[in-house]
Amino acid sequence: QQQVKQSPQSLIVQKGGISIINCAYENTAFDYFPWYQQFPGKGPALLIAIRPDVSEKKEGRFTISFNKSAKQFSLHIMDSQPGDSATYFCAAIRGSSNTGKLIFGQGTTLQVKP
Amino acid sequence: KAGVTQTPRYLIKTRGQQVTLSCSPISGHRSVSWYQQTPGQGLQFLFEYFSETQRNKGNFPGRFSGRQFSNSRSEMNVSTLELGDSALYLCASSLSSPNEQFFGPGTRLTVL
Numbered sequence: 001q002q003q004v005k006q007s008p009q010s011l012i013v014q015k016g017g018i019s020i021i022n023c024a025y026e027n028t029a030f031d032y033f034p035w036y037q038q039f040p041g042k043g044p045a046l047l048i049a050i051r052p053d054v055s056e057k058k059e060g061r062f063t064i065s066f067n068k069s070a071k072q073f074s075l076h077i078m079d080s081q082p083g084d085s086a087t088y089f090c091a092a093i094r095g096s097s098n099t100g101k102l103i104f105g106q107g108t109t110l111q112v113k114p
Numbered sequence: 115k116a117g118v119t120q121t122p123r124y125l126i127k128t129r130g131q132q133v134t135l136s137c138s139p140i141s142g143h144r145s146v147s148w149y150q151q152t153p154g155q156g157l158q159f160l161f162e163y164f165s166e167t168q169r170n171k172g173n174f175p176g177r178f179s180g181r182q183f184s185n186s187r188s189e190m191n192v193s194t195l196e197l198g199d200s201a202l203y204l205c206a207s208s209l210s211s212p213n214e215q216f217f218g219p220g221t222r223l224t225v226l
Contacts (some may be wrong), residue, residue, distance in 0.1 A: 043118070
């Protein structure tokens, strides 16, 4: 019940296309859902996050869609650029419990071809 | 504002040795969490400290331990190293709420 399942494992998109990464969770106690971007040799960087009382959040080219009833959320990268090539992780946390315990998906390696 | 810093960036140890990793959080951040990242298991939570107290611990053996100092800096220690401990160890800091966590660059530990 603590798992977060992420798909696909890898993704290849042409420059200018839309990249879509999906995640699903079981634990309805999760109340904060961040996405992280990680480049080789670097730590994960917080990209965008959403709470379950919101169905969509947009920041620049990045959009999170959240479906509370289906317990699913997804990251959309619009107008994908070669510089977006990285590994993306979705995560979930019971923030209200103050545990500091992010549960991560397995990651998606995105390659944007020029 | 400076980000999370971790030292050292790279470490090579042999089986049976012990190692101490250090993390300095973003100024003003009081919560520090540690994670282990491996290709097989992904990112896994080790423990979280707030105001020098461990608030939560992940599913790792007792060989993994940590502490936090009064200036919020944190260390983690791994004793009796095993080959399987080879990983990228990441530290993340946040303000009092642990939701928004900011990661450091990690310490790459190789156990031979």
